[in-house]
Amino acid sequence: MKTLFLQAPSYDGFDGGAGSRYQAKREVRSFWYPTWLAQPAALIEGSRLLDAPADGLSVQASLDVAQQYDLVVIHTSTPSFPTDTLFAEQLKQRKPAVLVGMVGAKVAVDPHDSLVASKAIDFVCREEFDFTCRDVAQSLPLASIQGLSYRLPDGEIMHNEGRPILENMDELPFVAPIYKRDLKIENYFIGYLKHPYVSIYTGRGCRSKCTFCLWPQTVGGHRYRTRSVENVLAEVKWIRDNMPEVKEIMFDDDTFTDFKPRVEEIARGLGKLGITWSCNAKANVPYSTLKIMKENGLRLLLVGYESGDDQILLNIKKGLRTNIARRFSEDCRKLNIKIHGTFILGLPGETRETIEKTIEYAKDINPHTIQVSLAAPYPGTTLYKQAVDNGWLQENKVINLVSSKGVQLSAIGYPHLSREEIYHGLEEFYKRFYFRPSKIWEIVREMLMSWEMMKRRLREGVEFFKFLRAHEA
Structure with a gap:
């Protein structure tokens, strides 16, 4: 199937696409690479990885891209699940035939309730999901795919046997070529x-x-x-x-x-x-x-x-x-x-x-x-x-x-x-x-070393003070 791996639009600065332990808006705007999505994307020929938050894409712009695909796999998390689900529902309204799946810790630990939450979610992957996603994209019978939980046409939810943990990590292809092909690396800061x-x-x-x-x-x-x-x-x-x-x-x-x-x-x-x-x-x-x-x-x-x-x-x-x-x-x-x-x-x-x-x-x-x-x-x-x-x-x-x-x-x-x-x-x-004199001087000294660092720290400083104000409120 023509497959899209998607980090759906979310909070400005929200970096939930990475291995972040604290998926939230940062003190300084930052984005980690969506490595967990890039890995299965590297296994599926002709797939695409789209990181909407990093690219600054709106919901509508992301929907315009997603509706071009047969299979859309969304990375989700506990904080982003409600908005990710809403995106899946809007995508289904545009293209009812599209197959929508979700991956990530949220659905891995709670696959049943995640599927119950919305009929727009056709399946979720448990455990390590690289080869699970590949098997779905290859149109294997869903009942035969390890690590998969999915909805039958009559609405019944099925949970297949678990997928064994990957032992030979060298079996995974490099993710860097996917970064170069699909992502704008200057967005990752x-x-x-x-x-x-x-x-x-x-x-x-x-x-x-x-x-x-x-x-x-x-x-x-x-x-x-x-x-x-x-x-x-x-x-x-x-x-x-x-x-x-x-x-x-x-x-x-x-x-x-x-x-x-x-x-x-x-x-x-x-x-x-x-x-x-x-x-x-x-x-x-x-x-x-x-x-x-x-x-x-x-x-x-x-x-x-x-x-x-x-x-x-x-x-x-x-x-x-x-x-x-x-x-x-x-x-x-x-x-x-x-x-x-x-x-x-x-x-x-x-x-x-x-x-x-x-x-x-x-x-x-x-x-x-x-x-x-x-x-x-x-x-x-x-x-x-x-x-x-x-x-x-x-x-x-x-x-x-x-x-x-x-x-x-x-x-x-x-x-x-x-x-x-x-x-x-x-x-x-x-x-x-x-706000200690010694730390302030340490940062100022770093800024004086280069014009590039000067611009960077000034921008980060503005974002940091905005974060403090928002937090105090």
């Missing part, structure tokens, strides 16, 4: 990465057991399955040779640094290719490995610190203590590796005192930039079950994770700490971290 950048995965799954993290608990699993070093370096070389405008590659694996010998081998290969790169990392990478990474083109690490309180880190099964994270941060400083640190407010065990402790902790370890999120109990995660079991969240109620403008809300509240206090703790965190 992340405040802490060089522009333009490209992000890819070198494996799936995460061995960490963090109770809040969406993807390992819903789609990817906890076993880290990796592409071969040769396969990864071959795609990076393809990017270097075919997308010369790319200034940085981001490896978006949940914990790219888990297997130290593999990371060191990839790093040495990247060094030979002359690539500038960044990656996700847990705050426990030894100095020796960090040194090899830095010597071979590493520029920045995206690190989930989450909290400055050790009991909270224990509560969420982070598998890390603040003293280890402090030493790691100091090692990065010695090696001149920049860090974009992420923190979460409202996790189990949070109090006014622990919020204060985390703010001071962030100021002390002083990442170059930070992202502060609010605890988001996505269905399918341990955090969601805890929130329901303890009365922090009412089950079967609408989970308001974002406002009508896409700004993240505090969905969890405690008897001793209200949702409103947690919500406003976020802007307090940002102000106290960034």
Whole structure:
């Protein structure tokens, strides 16, 4: 079938198409690559990937494109599901014969209710959906396709047997050629990465057991399955040779640094290719490995610190203590590796005192930039079950994770700490971290290094202040 993979129109700045744990409008307008859609698109000859939010396409313009296809696969999430469903219904009104499916964590953990929500949704894919989408596009009988839940002509909903987890990650084709063919890479902008950048995965799954993290608990699993070093370096070389405008590659694996010998081998290969790169990392990478990474083109690490309180880190099964994270941060400083640190407010065990402790902790370890999120109990995660079991969240109620403008809300509240206090703790965190003379000077000094950085930081600053105003409101 003529197939379209679609990130449907949504909030301005909403980056739900990526492996984002917090699908919401960002402090600074940003878009991750829709890698989870690019992967099955690479398996289906003649398919197209359309990222409507990144392209700034309206609903009508997106419908004009979508109605040209026989099969439309929409990536959805808990926050975007209502608008994605509305888009599917409008598409069906235009072209009743079109087959509409949905993929993503939301439908993976709740396939039955997702199909019940609207007759416009013909099927949803569970588990890893790359080959499930391929089988549907090849017009195989729906009843024969593993990992598929679908609606029969009489309205009955069927759930096929699950699809086994993909073991040989080298079976997946490169996503970079799909980026080049279908996307406008200048639209993908992340405040802490060089522009333009490209992000890819070198494996799936995460061995960490963090109770809040969406993807390992819903789609990817906890076993880290990796592409071969040769396969990864071959795609990076393809990017270097075919997308010369790319200034940085981001490896978006949940914990790219888990297997130290593999990371060191990839790093040495990247060094030979002359690539500038960044990656996700847990705050426990030894100095020796960090040194090899830095010597071979590493520029920045995206690190989930989450909290400055050790009991909270224990509560969420982070598998890390603040003293280890402090030493790691100091090692990065010695090696001149920049860090974009992420923190979460409202996790189990949070109090006014622990919020204060985390703010001071962030100021002390002083990442170059930070992202502060609010605890988001996505269905399918341990955090969601805890929130329901303890009365922090009412089950079967609408989970308001974002406002009508896409700004993240505090969905969890405690008897001793209200949702409103947690919500406003976020802007307090940002102000106290960034509005310090030392941090202001650090950013100004960076701006003075180049006119390009000057323009970029000024634009981001305007967006950041707009975000704070919207959040305070």
